[in-house]
Amino acid sequence: MTTPHSVRSLVILAGLSLAAFPMSAQHRGTIELGAFGRYGVYDNAMGLDDAAGFGGRLGFFLSPKVVLESDGALVATKASSIDVDHKPFHVRLLGNFPFGKRMAFLFGGGWSYNSYSNGFSGSENGVGGLTGVRLNLGKRLSVRGEVLADYMFDQLSGVADPTFNYAAQVGVSLMLRGGPGDKDKDGVIDSADKCPSTPKDAKVEATGCPDADADGVADQGDRCPGTPAGRVVDAIGCTDSDGDGVVDPQDRCAGTPSGVKVDATGCPLDTDRDGVPDISDKCVNTPAGTAVDPTTGCPLDQDHDGVADPIDKCPNTPAGTSVDPATGCPVDLDGDGVADVADRCANTPAGTAVDANGCPASAPVVLEGVTFVTGSAKLTLSSQAPLDRAVTAIRARTERFVIEGHTDNAGNREANIRLSKARADVVRAYFVSKGIPATRITTVGLGPDQPVASNDTPEGRAKNRRVQLRVAP
Structure with a gap:
C-alpha cells in the first residue's frame, strides 16, 4: 500500500537517477545488457506493501535514438503480512535522445505484465511508460535512472477496477557490439570526426582534425599555428592579449587599455593625425598641420586665454583677462x-x-x-x-x-x-x-x-x- 514514506523514497530515488553530468550516442546494432535495483509503489486496490527488488534488462538499438528492450524483476512484498513474490515484465520501444557529450534522455512505453506467486497467484496485463536519463561512463559502460508507470487493465480477479503501479529503477548497463567507431584512434568517434584519417599520435581538436599547438583550432584554419600552450585563442587560433580586436602578431601597441578604439595596427585611433590619440585628444578635428598641445591635442594657446593662436588677434593677453572668444581680445563694454x-x-x-x-x-x-x-x-x-x-x-x-x-x-x-x-x-x-x-x-x-x-x-x-x-x- 502507498504510504507517505514510500512516496518520499520514490521521489528521492527518482531525483538521484536524474542527477548526472554532461553521453555519447549508441549506434545501430548495439546490445544493452543491464541490471538494476527497483523500488515499487502499488495501487491501494492491490493491498500490497511498497517494496524494493532487483532485475535485469536486454535491449537492441534499432538506431542511435530508438531501442527495443525488455526487462524483468523480482520484488518480495507482502499482502496483509503474507509474503508475495511479484515478477514484473516489460517490452517497450524506448527513445534514446542524446544531449551534451555524455547524456541521453530516455522516454518510451509498451506492454506490461505482472505475475504474482507465493502468498497468492495470478497475473495481469497492461501498458506502461518510462522516462529517465542515461550517463555514459565510457564506450561500453553506462548508468541509467528511470521512473516507470504501469496501467493494468486486465487485472487480477477480485480487483474490480484498473490499477496504476509505479516504480523507480537505478542500474548499470554494458554496451556490446555496435559501439562508436574511431578508425584513426584519435579519441574522436567516426560520426563526429571531420578528419577520419589523422596520422597516429597527432594532436587533434574537438572535431578530430590536427591541431599541432593544441589551442582548439584545427591547423587548416589556424592563422597563428605556434600559439603557446594555455593561451585563450579566438576562432582563427590567435591571441589578443589586450582585447582590442587586433591579434597579437599584428598588434603594434600590445598594451592598449580596455575599451580604447584602435586602428588596423592595434594602436589608438588618431582621427585628425595630430599625434595625440583620440582617447586623450580634446580637439579631435584639429586642421591638418596645426601645432597642438601634446597633452590635449588642441591648437596651442600661448597666452592661455582660451583662444587658439591661429585665430587669436591678441596673442599676449594678460593671464586671467576675459576675452572675445572669436578674436581673443578683452571685451567688457x-x-x-x-x-x-x-x-x-x-x-x-x-x-x-x-x-x-x-x-x-x-x-x-x-x-x-x-x-x-x-x-x-x-x-x-x-x-x-x-x-x-x-x-x-x-x-x-x-x-x-x-x-x-x-x-x-x-x-x-x-x-x-x-x-x-x-x-x-x-x-x-x-x-x-x-x-x-x-x-x-x-x-x-x-x-x-x-x-x-x-x-x-x-x-x-x-x-x-x-x-x-x-x-x-
Whole structure:
C-alpha cells in the first residue's frame, strides 16, 4: 500500500537517477545488457506493501535514438503480512535522445505484465511508460535512472477496477557490439570526426582534425599555428592579449587599455593625425598641420586665454583677462568685470555688483553652455569655455557663491535631486581646480523642484536642466 514514506523514497530515488553530468550516442546494432535495483509503489486496490527488488534488462538499438528492450524483476512484498513474490515484465520501444557529450534522455512505453506467486497467484496485463536519463561512463559502460508507470487493465480477479503501479529503477548497463567507431584512434568517434584519417599520435581538436599547438583550432584554419600552450585563442587560433580586436602578431601597441578604439595596427585611433590619440585628444578635428598641445591635442594657446593662436588677434593677453572668444581680445563694454560675450546683462549700471554672468547678484544666473553627458555628472568638452569665463568673473569678485543644480521632471525625483547635486559638485570642483578657494563656493541640488519652464515640451525640459550661480546670502 502507498504510504507517505514510500512516496518520499520514490521521489528521492527518482531525483538521484536524474542527477548526472554532461553521453555519447549508441549506434545501430548495439546490445544493452543491464541490471538494476527497483523500488515499487502499488495501487491501494492491490493491498500490497511498497517494496524494493532487483532485475535485469536486454535491449537492441534499432538506431542511435530508438531501442527495443525488455526487462524483468523480482520484488518480495507482502499482502496483509503474507509474503508475495511479484515478477514484473516489460517490452517497450524506448527513445534514446542524446544531449551534451555524455547524456541521453530516455522516454518510451509498451506492454506490461505482472505475475504474482507465493502468498497468492495470478497475473495481469497492461501498458506502461518510462522516462529517465542515461550517463555514459565510457564506450561500453553506462548508468541509467528511470521512473516507470504501469496501467493494468486486465487485472487480477477480485480487483474490480484498473490499477496504476509505479516504480523507480537505478542500474548499470554494458554496451556490446555496435559501439562508436574511431578508425584513426584519435579519441574522436567516426560520426563526429571531420578528419577520419589523422596520422597516429597527432594532436587533434574537438572535431578530430590536427591541431599541432593544441589551442582548439584545427591547423587548416589556424592563422597563428605556434600559439603557446594555455593561451585563450579566438576562432582563427590567435591571441589578443589586450582585447582590442587586433591579434597579437599584428598588434603594434600590445598594451592598449580596455575599451580604447584602435586602428588596423592595434594602436589608438588618431582621427585628425595630430599625434595625440583620440582617447586623450580634446580637439579631435584639429586642421591638418596645426601645432597642438601634446597633452590635449588642441591648437596651442600661448597666452592661455582660451583662444587658439591661429585665430587669436591678441596673442599676449594678460593671464586671467576675459576675452572675445572669436578674436581673443578683452571685451567688457559695461565695465562690470564680465566680458560682453558672457554678459547676460550687458548694460548693468556702473558700480552694480554682478554675478558670473554680469547680472545683478540678487538673481541666479544660468551658466549657459555648461552641459553634461546624458544621465550623468560628466561635463561635456564644450563646457570648458563657459566655465572658464565664469572662473574669470568669480576671481574679480569677493563674494561667496552658491552653485545650484536643476533637472527636468523626467524620472525619479530623488534620483534627479542626487544627479543635480552631483552636477553642481562637478562644477565646483572645476572652479576649485582653476584656483577659486573652496571656501567661497557651496553647492545644492534642487532636482526638478524649481522649473523655469514647462516640462511638457522638449524645449521647456531643456531649459529646466541647468546649473545656476548665485551670490550666497
